[in-house]
Amino acid sequence: MKLLDIGEITERSGVKPSTLRYYEEVGLIQSVTRHGLRRQYEPQILTKLALITLAKAGGFSLNEIAGMFSEQGQLQIPRDQIRERADQIDEQIKELTALRDVLHHVADCPAPSHLECPSFQRMLKTTGKRQQTKRKPPTK
Amino acid sequence: MKLLDIGEITERSGVKPSTLRYYEEVGLIQSVTRHGLRRQYEPQILTKLALITLAKAGGFSLNEIAGMFSEQGQLQIPRDQIRERADQIDEQIKELTALRDVLHHVADCPAPSHLECPSFQRMLKTTGKRQQTKRKPPTK
DNA sequence: ATACGACTTCAAGTCAACTTGAGGTCAAGC
DNA sequence: GCTTGACCTCAAGTTGACTTGAAGTCGTAT
Numbered sequence: 232m233k234l235l236d237i238g239e240i241t242e243r244s245g246v247k248p249s250t251l252r253y254y255e256e257v258g259l260i261q262s263v264t265r266h267g268l269r270r271q272y273e274p275q276i277l278t279k280l281a282l283i284t285l286a287k288a289g290g291f292s293l294n295e296i297a298g299m300f301s302e303q304g305q306l307q308i309p310r311d312q313i314r315e316r317a318d319q320i321d322e323q324i325k326e327l328t329a330l331r332d333v334l335h336h337v338a339d340c341p342a343p344s345h346l347e348c349p350s351f352q353r354m355l356k357t358t359g360k361r362q363q364t365k366r367k368p369p370t371k
Numbered sequence: 372m373k374l375l376d377i378g379e380i381t382e383r384s385g386v387k388p389s390t391l392r393y394y395e396e397v398g399l400i401q402s403v404t405r406h407g408l409r410r411q412y413e414p415q416i417l418t419k420l421a422l423i424t425l426a427k428a429g430g431f432s433l434n435e436i437a438g439m440f441s442e443q444g445q446l447q448i449p450r451d452q453i454r455e456r457a458d459q460i461d462e463q464i465k466e467l468t469a470l471r472d473v474l475h476h477v478a479d480c481p482a483p484s485h486l487e488c489p490s491f492q493r494m495l496k497t498t499g500k501r502q503q504t505k506r507k508p509p510t511k
Numbered sequence: 512a513t514a515c516g517a518c519t520t521c522a523a524g525t526c527a528a529c530t531t532g533a534g535g536t537c538a539a540g541c
Numbered sequence: 542g543c544t545t546g547a548c549c550t551c552a553a554g555t556t557g558a559c560t561t562g563a564a565g566t567c568g569t570a571t
Contacts, residue, residue: 250558265519269517269518269519282495285469285473308474313475330460352418389529393530406537432527432528516568522562530553530556531552541542541544
């Protein structure tokens with residue numbers, strides 16, 4: 232199994248060297264050896280990075296993501312946790328959908344004051360006063 | 372139109388006083404007057420806060436959110452921008468869906484090594500090397 | 512043998528979005 | 542008229558996720 236050096240990983244994954252080093256520092260990934268000073272990685276790190284990227288885009292923190300992998304680097308989540316995370320994601324999808332609907336409403340409804348339009352109000356009702364939850368920043 | 376003081380806003384919206392003051396500082400909201408020192412708000416700020424909460428949950432930054440409101444505090448986005456934002460949201464929904472599918476796969480596929488399972492790989496392919504995009508953190 | 516370029520370390524800096532803390536003010540109730 | 546409690550200001554601190562910069566090290570090509 233050929234090893235890839237950090238430059239190659241960056242090129243193929245779009246994740247910068249500084250970020251890779253940071254991820255290693257916080258224990259999210261690891262390099263298997265060095266060529267001189269250069270970190271060398273197993274090719275499967277690319278899959279892992281794709282997963283990390285995906286999860287970040289989904290609003291998970293690096294800590295949460297780290298919790299999704301076993302010591303051996305495999306994805307390893309107890310079933311109930313998977314269920315829980317899937318539910319979190321569904322919840323987030325609902326919120327995004329609501330937001331999109333609001334935007335569409337704004338685009339279509341010619342009322343001068345959306346903030347008072349009843350159907351607009353109705354859309355927001357579901358958003359209620361969900362209290363403080365803490366999630367993570369996606370990547371642009 | 373009765374005014375609400377900050378305590379009431381906090382109670383009804385779930386947004387802390389310190390956060391409200393911060394939002395005001397950055398120009399996202401404004402209080403209309405004071406009762407003594409106490410900020411007083413128009414009731415419609417509640418709708419605005421609901422929108423803000425929603426948009427934050429959708430991964431928008433406060434700056435982006437601020438850009439969605441006109442000077443007068445109404446939602447006011449040019450149509451093409453709405454379209455753009457709606458597309459952004461759809462994109463994010465796709466990513467979240469992919470993530471959820473990956474989780475479900477992990478829950479169901481008994482293969483010892485997901486990272487090598489071909490259907491797993493396939494799911495990640497779509498995630499490709501989308502380069503650096505910058506989005507925002509939801510609330511837990 | 513030397514130069515080059517791509518990496519290396521380590522500490523410090525940055526950014527968004529808040530929160531915290533110290534010390535102060537004010538209206539309402541007793 | 543005094544206390545109380547909920548607010549106020551302002552500066553500084555916090556957290557997560559990185560990035561930047563200075564100074565150094567290698568392998569490879571010439």
